[in-house]
Amino acid sequence: MAVTRPGGRSARVRAEVMAATLRALAEDGYGGLTVDRIADLAGVNKTTIYRRWTDLDGLLTELLADLAARAVPIPDTGDLDLDLHRLAGLIGGVLTDPSIAALVTGLVAAATRSPEAAATLRGFILGRAGAGSVVFTRAAARGDIPADTDPIHAIEALVGPYYLRLLLTGEPLDAALAARTATAVATAARAGAFRPAPSH
Amino acid sequence: MAVTRPGGRSARVRAEVMAATLRALAEDGYGGLTVDRIADLAGVNKTTIYRRWTDLDGLLTELLADLAARAVPIPDTGDLDLDLHRLAGLIGGVLTDPSIAALVTGLVAAATRSPEAAATLRGFILGRAGAGSVVFTRAAARGDIPADTDPIHAIEALVGPYYLRLLLTGEPLDAALAARTATAVATAARAGAFRPAPSH
Amino acid sequence: MAVTRPGGRSARVRAEVMAATLRALAEDGYGGLTVDRIADLAGVNKTTIYRRWTDLDGLLTELLADLAARAVPIPDTGDLDLDLHRLAGLIGGVLTDPSIAALVTGLVAAATRSPEAAATLRGFILGRAGAGSVVFTRAAARGDIPADTDPIHAIEALVGPYYLRLLLTGEPLDAALAARTATAVATAARAGAFRPAPSH
Amino acid sequence: MAVTRPGGRSARVRAEVMAATLRALAEDGYGGLTVDRIADLAGVNKTTIYRRWTDLDGLLTELLADLAARAVPIPDTGDLDLDLHRLAGLIGGVLTDPSIAALVTGLVAAATRSPEAAATLRGFILGRAGAGSVVFTRAAARGDIPADTDPIHAIEALVGPYYLRLLLTGEPLDAALAARTATAVATAARAGAFRPAPSH
DNA sequence: GAATAAACGAGACGGTACGTCGCGTCTTTAC
DNA sequence: GTAAAGACGCGACGTACCGTCTCGTTTATTC
Numbered sequence: 020m021a022v023t024r025p026g027g028r029s030a031r032v033r034a035e036v037m038a039a040t041l042r043a044l045a046e047d048g049y050g051g052l053t054v055d056r057i058a059d060l061a062g063v064n065k066t067t068i069y070r071r072w073t074d075l076d077g078l079l080t081e082l083l084a085d086l087a088a089r090a091v092p093i094p095d096t097g098d099l100d101l102d103l104h105r106l107a108g109l110i111g112g113v114l115t116d117p118s119i120a121a122l123v124t125g126l127v128a129a130a131t132r133s134p135e136a137a138a139t140l141r142g143f144i145l146g147r148a149g150a151g152s153v154v155f156t157r158a159a160a161r162g163d164i165p166a167d168t169d170p171i172h173a174i175e176a177l178v179g180p181y182y183l184r185l186l187l188t189g190e191p192l193d194a195a196l197a198a199r200t201a202t203a204v205a206t207a208a209r210a211g212a213f214r215p216a217p218s219h
Numbered sequence: 220m221a222v223t224r225p226g227g228r229s230a231r232v233r234a235e236v237m238a239a240t241l242r243a244l245a246e247d248g249y250g251g252l253t254v255d256r257i258a259d260l261a262g263v264n265k266t267t268i269y270r271r272w273t274d275l276d277g278l279l280t281e282l283l284a285d286l287a288a289r290a291v292p293i294p295d296t297g298d299l300d301l302d303l304h305r306l307a308g309l310i311g312g313v314l315t316d317p318s319i320a321a322l323v324t325g326l327v328a329a330a331t332r333s334p335e336a337a338a339t340l341r342g343f344i345l346g347r348a349g350a351g352s353v354v355f356t357r358a359a360a361r362g363d364i365p366a367d368t369d370p371i372h373a374i375e376a377l378v379g380p381y382y383l384r385l386l387l388t389g390e391p392l393d394a395a396l397a398a399r400t401a402t403a404v405a406t407a408a409r410a411g412a413f414r415p416a417p418s419h
Numbered sequence: 420m421a422v423t424r425p426g427g428r429s430a431r432v433r434a435e436v437m438a439a440t441l442r443a444l445a446e447d448g449y450g451g452l453t454v455d456r457i458a459d460l461a462g463v464n465k466t467t468i469y470r471r472w473t474d475l476d477g478l479l480t481e482l483l484a485d486l487a488a489r490a491v492p493i494p495d496t497g498d499l500d501l502d503l504h505r506l507a508g509l510i511g512g513v514l515t516d517p518s519i520a521a522l523v524t525g526l527v528a529a530a531t532r533s534p535e536a537a538a539t540l541r542g543f544i545l546g547r548a549g550a551g552s553v554v555f556t557r558a559a560a561r562g563d564i565p566a567d568t569d570p571i572h573a574i575e576a577l578v579g580p581y582y583l584r585l586l587l588t589g590e591p592l593d594a595a596l597a598a599r600t601a602t603a604v605a606t607a608a609r610a611g612a613f614r615p616a617p618s619h
Numbered sequence: 620m621a622v623t624r625p626g627g628r629s630a631r632v633r634a635e636v637m638a639a640t641l642r643a644l645a646e647d648g649y650g651g652l653t654v655d656r657i658a659d660l661a662g663v664n665k666t667t668i669y670r671r672w673t674d675l676d677g678l679l680t681e682l683l684a685d686l687a688a689r690a691v692p693i694p695d696t697g698d699l700d701l702d703l704h705r706l707a708g709l710i711g712g713v714l715t716d717p718s719i720a721a722l723v724t725g726l727v728a729a730a731t732r733s734p735e736a737a738a739t740l741r742g743f744i745l746g747r748a749g750a751g752s753v754v755f756t757r758a759a760a761r762g763d764i765p766a767d768t769d770p771i772h773a774i775e776a777l778v779g780p781y782y783l784r785l786l787l788t789g790e791p792l793d794a795a796l797a798a799r800t801a802t803a804v805a806t807a808a809r810a811g812a813f814r815p816a817p818s819h
Numbered sequence: 820g821a822a823t824a825a826a827c828g829a830g831a832c833g834g835t836a837c838g839t840c841g842c843g844t845c846t847t848t849a850c
Numbered sequence: 851g852t853a854a855a856g857a858c859g860c861g862a863c864g865t866a867c868c869g870t871c872t873c874g875t876t877t878a879t880t881c
Contacts, residue, residue, distance in 0.1 A: 050332030132250030179379025450732030532650030579779025
């Protein structure tokens with residue numbers, strides 16, 4: 020994706036800016052995030068940042084896109100309960116990183132103004148959801164849950180409480196949450212709650 | 220909190236400003252929200268707004284507090300599944316209102332900078348959760364779910380997916396979501412997934 | 420011309436900015452003139468300057484317009500030679516002021532970009548020329564020079580060498596220049612060199 | 620001054636850059652003059668320009684120096700009036716060229732910042748004045764004007780009105796100006812107005 | 820005719836100043 | 851006595867152009 024050689028000055032600058040942005044996010048959060056400050060932290064001039072990214076939102080967008088490209092190991096223990104428990108723990112671990120927490124929060128704000136940011140955010144979440152949803156696909160293949168379980172819907176139920184706490188209530192993303200949510204989703208999945216035509 | 224009589228000029232101005240803010244939020248979203256614009260829409264001078272609220276965030280905070288004060292009818296049909304289904308529908312209805320959607324999104328951003336905004340947001344969500352959680356309390360009283368079910372945790376599972384979609388993926392808060400989520404939570408609750416000491 | 424009351428804050432700010440500009444011009448000349456520096460010297464914020472003047476050029480333009488409004492005493496001794504000598508001395512005195520020298524130089528540069536600046540500059544010079552030209556009108560009335568002498572043309576001959584030195588050669592605008600130029604112009608005027616139809 | 624042979628690439632590039640600068644000056648004037656634009660017009664990279672000239676002002680300085688090196692035919696008709704008339708016409712012709720007009724104007728601005736530019740400008744004007752002043756030397760040799768006439772002073776009187784119009788009032792440098800100024804200066808010179816010790 | 824030094828092309832970068840936007844404060848006037 | 855009107859301080863934004871730097875490529879000279 021990089022138009023310049025990986026070892027060149029451009030690549031180095033790009034990496035430094037993105038690292039500095041993460042650092043700034045971790046320290047001050049999304050509010051208090053400033054292009055000048057990022058430039059300072061990166062040891063780079065402000066104009067350089069504007070030459071490469073249209074916007075602060077653009078920078079955050081690319082940062083998240085970078086994050087999205089990173090592969091996450093999806094648990095595969097042969098047991099849905101255990102898989103979900105571990106998956107929930109992974110999610111909690113990632114979102115506990117202050118940089119990432121601030122980055123996600125920032126993109127929620129950025130999505131208010133920029134469709135690109137909104138698209139990236141959506142893409143990130145859905146991409147992760149898609150990756151994680153294989154635990155349901157596998158469980159269905161094993162016959163642990165109904166074959167017509169919608170894995171994306173099921174993942175929403177697992178992830179929803181995490182973002183609720185991260186973005187709104189500020190409560191901890193701890194092991195208790197992981198345990199409870201994993202159990203709830205596994206139970207519901209087994210009972211067929213995530214089949215396309217819900218029983219009512 | 221209001222120091223003036225409800226019918227006076229002050230009260231009228233206050234109402235007009237808050238209405239104008241909601242209108243501006245609905246039209247332009249949180250980005251593109253401007254104090255001058257609100258003042259224009261309200262037919263009021265900017266100074267007047269600052270006399271009454273410390274901040275733009277303060278205004279939003281109070282707006283949300285107002286919203287929180289509005290009573291919501293908590294369903295009480297005697298059936299947990301039905302109660303949850305209706306409750307989910309209510310939540311979806313409220314968050315579908317563009318003003319409220321923008322307001323919540325905006326406060327997520329504001330919470331980045333202002334602890335007051337964060338506290339208000341947290342209070343709003345937890346307040347609503349507390350109100351809604353009585354459906355679990357009643358179900359427990361009826362013996363439909365374990366007596367030691369944590370109602371707040373259960374509500375989190377119901378509400379989480381809604382905010383996930385509102386803030387992150389942008390997918391619709393429709394009837395299908397209500398049905399699925401209600402069923403899942405009811406199932407999990409009956410199975411004891413929201414008891415304090417999760418089975419493991 | 421001021422739209423605000425003379426004693427108000429606006430008027431005070433305006434005066435301080437213009438004084439600061441003159442000071443900055445005197446110290447650093449037109450090169451090295453900066454809006455930020457003017458703002459600092461004036462104890463005023465940069466935005467305030469931009470609110471009131473479109474441009475640095477605009478500020479200089481108004482400064483010169485102010486200068487143009489100031490009346491200059493035109494000598495009237497009854498003797499053309501003496502009048503011109505004194506007039507030349509006055510011109511030299513004004514243009515020796517470093518602020519004014521820098522201001523004129525700056526407007527020459529500004530006129531490159533801004534038609535307004537060009538018009539103001541032209542207006543200033545022609546206005547001054549018009550005022551000074553009465554010495555020729557009076558001399559003509561006395562019969563000292565031909566009745567059809569063009570006073571503006573004659574003034575150009577007096578003033579030209581001053582701006583030549585000010586803007587181009589940097590040589591001093593001293594008494595010797597005054598004496599020589601006054602004598603030359605007076606001589607030429609008496610000989611009818613500034614009559615519309617030149618003898619050839 | 621050129622370190623390379625006249626036919627080489629360097630010489631070609633140098634010529635193209637200087638021509639492009641003149642073209643850019645003629646089109647946009649001194650304001651709106653950009654190194655990038657010159658480079659584009661010259662079909663040359665910006666770096667090349669900076670390799671050869673320290674500065675934009677430096678380029679202009681050299682451009683004017685080039686101009687100054689060009690010989691101008693000084694009229695020598697045996698008649699002071701006629702010589703001056705023709706000389707004035709030549710001056711008017713040169714300064715009417717938009718490139719040269721913009722160049723001179725630009726250097727007035729550049730002289731504000733750069734002493735080199737100021738020196739070049741001064742050198743150019745004084746050089747030209749020196750060359751032109753021979754008409755007075757010759758006239759003095761013929762006995763047409765006093766032997767102790769200061770030729771430089773006399774030339775100032777001739778040239779002054781031209782730059783006054785060029786830089787300040789913008790009025791035309793036409794034949795009428797030439798006629799009038801030539802006559803005036805000739806008259807004054809014959810009357811001894813440009814002798815070192817002015818009569819007073 | 821290859822080797823080698825000099826100049827050029829391309830493009831990112833540091834830096835200064837610019838001019839703008841929106842927030843929140845303050846003063847002055849009017850109702 | 852409260853609100854309108856509007857200027858102001860302030861911080862950050864995003865831009866323009868300057869002059870510098872690096873790296874590869876071309877050109878011209880030299881052996």
